[in-house]
Amino acid sequence: MLVPMTYDQRYVDETTILVSDWxxxxxxxxxxxxxxxxxxxxxxxxxxxxxxxxxxxxxxVMNVILVVQERTTQ
Known part of the structure; x- marks a missing residue:
């Protein structure tokens, strides 16, 4: 199961996390x-x-969920 979300604005610093990141x-x-x-x-x-x-x-013991930061390549 995948759940894509935009980042909450308080985390977007345009350095580590961009507004276009998922x-x-x-x-x-x-x-x-x-x-x-x-x-x-x-x-x-x-x-x-x-x-x-x-x-x-x-x-x-076991990873239950993986939270991934993704950025488009275009």
Whole structure:
């Protein structure tokens, strides 16, 4: 499951996070390939660079969700 969202304006500094960046939450359960910084992913015919990836691990054993910062390559 993917949940793309725009960043809340309070986090947009136009240096680390641009207004055009997307924050995408991805369920890590059963995920065959884990996106990492530097990867390029495609969605809806648009290519995105993975700028940051933050695995959320609540039990100390298994990543439950991966929060990825993505930026278009165009």
């Amino acid at each position: 924050q995408v939450s991805i369920s890590s359960v059963g995920l065959a390939v884990v996106p990492k910084v530097g990867d390029i992913v495609s969605a809806g015919g648009v290519d995105y660079h993975v700028i940051d990836a933050d695995p959320n691990n609540y039990d100390g």
